[in-house]
Amino acid sequence: MEHHITWFTALLNKLLGPFVVRALHAAGMHVHDEHQPIPEFVAMSVMVVLVCLVFVLWLKPRLSVDKPGATQQVMEILITNPTNFGIRDLLDQNVGHHGRKFLAAVGSVTVFVLVGNLLGVLPVFTSPTGHPSVPLACALVTFIYFNYQGMRANGVIGYLKHFAGPSVFMAPLLFPVEIISTTARILSLTVRLWANMFSSELVYFTILGLFVGPVNSFWHKTPAASVAFGIFAATIPAAFVALHVFVAVVQALVFTILPTVYLGQATAHEH
Numbered sequence: 001m002e003h004h005i006t007w008f009t010a011l012l013n014k015l016l017g018p019f020v021v022r023a024l025h026a027a028g029m030h031v032h033d034e035h036q037p038i039p040e041f042v043a044m045s046v047m048v049v050l051v052c053l054v055f056v057l058w059l060k061p062r063l064s065v066d067k068p069g070a071t072q073q074v075m076e077i078l079i080t081n082p083t084n085f086g087i088r089d090l091l092d093q094n095v096g097h098h099g100r101k102f103l104a105a106v107g108s109v110t111v112f113v114l115v116g117n118l119l120g121v122l123p124v125f126t127s128p129t130g131h132p133s134v135p136l137a138c139a140l141v142t143f144i145y146f147n148y149q150g151m152r153a154n155g156v157i158g159y160l161k162h163f164a165g166p167s168v169f170m171a172p173l174l175f176p177v178e179i180i181s182t183t184a185r186i187l188s189l190t191v192r193l194w195a196n197m198f199s200s201e202l203v204y205f206t207i208l209g210l211f212v213g214p215v216n217s218f219w220h221k222t223p224a225a226s227v228a229f230g231i232f233a234a235t236i237p238a239a240f241v242a243l244h245v246f247v248a249v250v251q252a253l254v255f256t257i258l259p260t261v262y263l264g265q266a267t268a269h270e271h
Contacts, residue, residue: 041131117248150266
């Protein structure tokens with residue numbers, strides 16, 4: 001959900017905008033706004049990548065087996081934890097003993113979604129996952145990846161047999177149904193992430209906007225009452241920030257669970 005153009009988007013358009021316009025024109029594509037060819041959700045996606053890159057470069061030389069720091073321990077919780085909701089834990093549960101080789105791919109999407117969801121908590125940024133194009137891109141990456149791994153594990157013909165079912169007589173009926181069902185996962189992953197992040201930000205900004213008018217009205221009448229009301233009003237958005245963080249973490253978890261389930265189904269061998 002794009003509310004305004006952040007400073008980073010404006011800076012990115014100023015530095016790279018002319019190059020992007022020329023590149024799009026060279027590719028025969030129409031530029032809707034030549035002054036802002038890089039939309040907000042693209043700029044915020046770039047910001048997510050930069051934040052993750054800087055963080056990894058900062059953390060890597062500080063990693064230690066003997067004396068792990070607090071940050072390292074927190075990040076290791078994403079991989080494995082006592083609740084068995086870490087990325088590696090979910091791969092072990094849903095894929096099996098060979099699932100850990102998918103850790104880098106699944107983990108990359110998980111971290112991108114998590115950081116992208118949480119980015120909107122900061123007032124100077126917006127969540128790129130609040131725009132449908134970003135969840136769609138993540139869903140397409142996931143869809144292509146688990147189908148590719150399914151074909152690698154079983155061969156193209158063997159993988160397609162998964163969609164035909166165990167009975168030769170039912171295959172003509174089951175095959176198109178299973179193909180449609182599998183393809184629908186793109187829509188399912190996209191809508192689930194986008195709708196939750198969009199609604200979370202919408203509720204937050206709506207509640208915040210409801211308090212702006214009364215605060216301004218009180219200020220012109222009784223400034224003291226306005227200050228008191230403003231303090232009360234400030235606690236309400238804080239509660240919705242906590243809710244937004246909760247939704248962001250849950251949606252990142254869902255975007256980890258489902259890809260591991262899909263990988264498990266795609267790479268399973270027929271017996």
